[in-house]
Amino acid sequence: xxxxxxxxxxxxxxxxxxxxxxxxxxxxxxxxxxxxxxxxxxxxxxxxxxxxxxxxxxxxxxxxxxxxxxxxxxxxxxxxxxxxxxxxxxxxxxxxxxxxxxxxxxxxxxxxxxxxxxxxxxxxxxxxxxxxxxxxxxxxxxxxxxxxxxxxxxxxxxxxxxxxxxxxxxxxxxxxxxxxxxxxxxxxxxxxxxxxxxxxxxxxxxxxxxxxxxxxxxxxxxxxxxxxxxxxxxxxxxxxxxxxxxxxxxxxxxxxxxxxxxxxxxxxxxxxxxxxxxxxxxxxxxxxxxxxxxxxxxxxxxxxxxxxxxxxxxxxxxxxxxxxxxxxxxxxxxxxxxxxxxx
Amino acid sequence: xxxxxxxxxxxxxxxxxxxxxxxxxxxxxxxxxxxxxxxxxxxxxxxxxxxxxxxxxxxxxxxxxxxxxxxxxxxxxxxxxxxxxxxxxxxxxxxxxxxxxxxxxxxxxxxxxxxxxxxxxxxxxxxxxxxxxxxxxxxxxxxxxxxxxxxxxxxxxxxxxxxxxxxxxxxxxxxxxxxxxxxx
Numbered sequence: 001x002x003x004x005x006x007x008x009x010x011x012x013x014x015x016x017x018x019x020x021x022x023x024x025x026x027x028x029x030x031x032x033x034x035x036x037x038x039x040x041x042x043x044x045x046x047x048x049x050x051x052x053x054x055x056x057x058x059x060x061x062x063x064x065x066x067x068x069x070x071x072x073x074x075x076x077x078x079x080x081x082x083x084x085x086x087x088x089x090x091x092x093x094x095x096x097x098x099x100x101x102x103x104x105x106x107x108x109x110x111x112x113x114x115x116x117x118x119x120x121x122x123x124x125x126x127x128x129x130x131x132x133x134x135x136x137x138x139x140x141x142x143x144x145x146x147x148x149x150x151x152x153x154x155x156x157x158x159x160x161x162x163x164x165x166x167x168x169x170x171x172x173x174x175x176x177x178x179x180x181x182x183x184x185x186x187x188x189x190x191x192x193x194x195x196x197x198x199x200x201x202x203x204x205x206x207x208x209x210x211x212x213x214x215x216x217x218x219x220x221x222x223x224x225x226x227x228x229x230x231x232x233x234x235x236x237x238x239x240x241x242x243x244x245x246x247x248x249x250x251x252x253x254x255x256x257x258x259x260x261x262x263x264x265x266x267x268x269x270x271x272x273x274x275x276x277x278x279x280x281x282x283x284x285x286x287x288x289x290x291x292x293x294x295x296x297x298x299x300x301x302x303x304x305x306x307x308x309x310x311x312x313x314x315x316x317x318x319x320x321x322x323x324x325x326x327x328x329x330x331x332x333x334x335x336x337x338x339x340x341x342x343x
Numbered sequence: 344x345x346x347x348x349x350x351x352x353x354x355x356x357x358x359x360x361x362x363x364x365x366x367x368x369x370x371x372x373x374x375x376x377x378x379x380x381x382x383x384x385x386x387x388x389x390x391x392x393x394x395x396x397x398x399x400x401x402x403x404x405x406x407x408x409x410x411x412x413x414x415x416x417x418x419x420x421x422x423x424x425x426x427x428x429x430x431x432x433x434x435x436x437x438x439x440x441x442x443x444x445x446x447x448x449x450x451x452x453x454x455x456x457x458x459x460x461x462x463x464x465x466x467x468x469x470x471x472x473x474x475x476x477x478x479x480x481x482x483x484x485x486x487x488x489x490x491x492x493x494x495x496x497x498x499x500x501x502x503x504x505x506x507x508x509x510x511x512x513x514x515x516x517x518x519x520x521x522x523x524x525x526x527x
Contacts, residue, residue: 091491098459106346121456201437201474219472222440239369258368258389260414274388278413308386315391317415 054112057104061097061116068093068123075130083134090127094120180218185210192216194234194294198301204231213343215292217301221252232290232341235270235302249338251290253304259283266332269311272304277329278317284332287311290341351523359404360519363423363461365452366433367445368412371468374502375433376409379512384503389413393423403516417448424457428519429464431511434485436467436475436499442484449485453492462522463495464515466508471501494518 071090075083101116108116180197182190183205192202194216202218206225214221214233221236226245233240236254245262253270259277269275270288277283287309299306312331319326364372373394374384380396390411397406408423410416432449435441449465452458465487467478478499482488487497496514500507 088491095492102460103347106350117456199473201472203440219474220437241369255385256369256387256389258413273386276389276391276413278415303385305385315389317391317411317413320391 054108057108058112061100061119064093064097064100065119065123068097069126072123072126072130075134080135083130087127087131087135090123094123094127097123181205182207182212189213194298197234199237202233213292215294215298217298221254223250234292234295234298235304237302237304251288251341253288253299253302255304266338268338270304270306270309271311272308274310274313274315276315276317277326280316280318280328283329285311285314285329286332286337289337289339292343357404358402359406360428360516360523361426362405362407362429362431362515363427363458364407364409364431364433365420365448366412366466367435367438367441367448368414369438370412370433370435371466371502372409372412372431372433375431375466375468375500375508376407378502378505379407379508390416392416400512401516403520405516420452421455421457424455427458427461428523429515430458430461430493431464431466431515433466433468434481436469436478436481437472439476442476442481446485453490459492460522461493462515462518463490463493464511465495465497466511467497467499468502470499470506471504494522 068090071086071093075086078086098120101113101120105113180192180200181203183203185207187209188207189211191213192215197214197216197218199217199219202214202221204212204221204223204226207229208227210229210231212229212231212233214231216234218233218236220238221233221240222243223231223241223245224243226242226248228247230249232251234253236252238254239256239258240252240254242250242257242259242262242265244260245265247264249266249268251268255272257267257269257271257275259267259275259280262277262280262283264282266284266286267275268286268288268290275285288311314326314329316326316328319328364376366372368389373387373390376394376396377384377387380398390409390413392411394409395406396409397404399405410420410423430452432452434445438445453463465481465485467476467481469475470478476484478497481499482497487495496511496518498507498511498514500511502508
């Protein structure tokens with residue numbers, strides 16, 4: 001507005017030389033505009049980051065990759081400590097490179113991205129190979145057995161070694177660790193009382209033609225490789241695992257039941273959540289009817305809700321079709337249910 | 344200011360994280376999730392499929408995915424890997440028989456490219472049980488010290504009593520926050 005006013009005033013005052021003035025003015029305007037555009041362009045260029053260019057990316061990436069490859073190749077023939085250190089360094093560098101790639105993902109083309117990822121993958125595999133070759137992984141093994149034999153063969157003379165030993169007995173062999181365990185039995189009748197299995201983990205494994213009575217409340221119950229057995233158990237406060245079991249009869253109250261690889265087995269169940277079967281065939285379910293004198297007390301110990309029994313709600317993990325029932329398990333018809341149990 | 348910085352700023356404003364909870368069956372994943380959310384844990388069934396919970400903690404919005412651990416479900420785990428910020432690996436500390444299984448499953452997860460950037464929290468669960476292994480024993484059994492590819496931490500906890508659940512999740516959040524949110 002101001003410029004306009006000024007302009008009109010000038011034309012009025014200067015009269016004929018006005019045309020020249022206007023020309024000059026227009027010229028100036030044009031120049032100012034051009035300068036302005038130039039300035040804007042410069043500003044824009046200075047704002048865009050040099051790092052967000054694919055040339056910069058590929059040169060940096062390749063340089064970094066080459067240095068990692070060099071590190072890796074220097075591993076061959078070196079001794080263990082050196083290899084460990086070099087591998088560590090290579091891993092750190094690879095991770096940095098991965099991060100760099102991730103950060104650059106936004107401005108890379110699909111092709112560049114894929115190539116970079118392939119290269120990284122190659123680096124990872126080769127470093128894993130070298131690690132495998134130069135530093136074979138120490139396999140985890142339970143140690144207590146050797147400790148135990150140590151102790152037997154060389155009884156501690158002073159008190160100190162005994163103390164260090166006892167702190168080490170954390171990792172113990174599976175069979176010893178499960179506090180109550182029956183395995184490899186044929187044609188035996190096993191009876192356990194409440195005192196013996198109170199809040200213990202119980203493991204039954206490789207039993208054939210056996211009768212097992214567990215009176216009391218275990219914490220968890222594992223059963224594997226059970227053939228033609230009758231297993232009756234008091235209330236289990238958490239989970240019951242059944243694996244590789246066939247032609248057997250089980251009666252258990254529990255919070256969860258996880259049945260695997262089991263065929264032709266009847267389960268008399270009291271369950272407060274839902275039972276599951278996985279890779280099973282011909283598993284029948286019926287409500288828990290077995291009873292023994294101290295059952296009520298054991299129910300209290302286990303903390304299970306006696307009024308909540310979902311025995312017929314079974315999820316088959318191999319049968320995810322909604323609507324049609326799983327062919328792998330059935331409800332045992334009432335007429336066929338076992339009603340009298342021998343203790 | 345690059346585009347990446349802008350994106351980071353946007354994510355920071357939302358302060359959203361995606362946590363994926365995995366582990367063998369009967370490890371206690373669902374129980375941890377429900378306990379953390381203050382729900383009843385006495386009637387939990389084995390998870391057929393998955394659970395998702397969105398909850399607010401320490402000013403972050405957490406999307407926690409709890410996927411069933413039965414053998415037949417493990418092959419579906421990879422469907423949940425995408426854009427995971429934190430991986431929570433839950434171990435049943437009393438289940439000595441399957442520790443080797445547990446180690447194998449974990450180490451194959453850590454090779455997964457889509458989990459490459461995730462922070463790993465190992466919960467040595469069921470510490471309230473008398474037969475539970477200590478967290479140091481679990482650390483050795485799972486060979487955690489060999490992990491160089493992820494930030495990791497092991498915490499002994501009990502989902503039933505709720506002990507140490509907060510400590511674990513707090514560590515996880517701090518580690519993720521330091522990594523993905525730019526500190527101004």
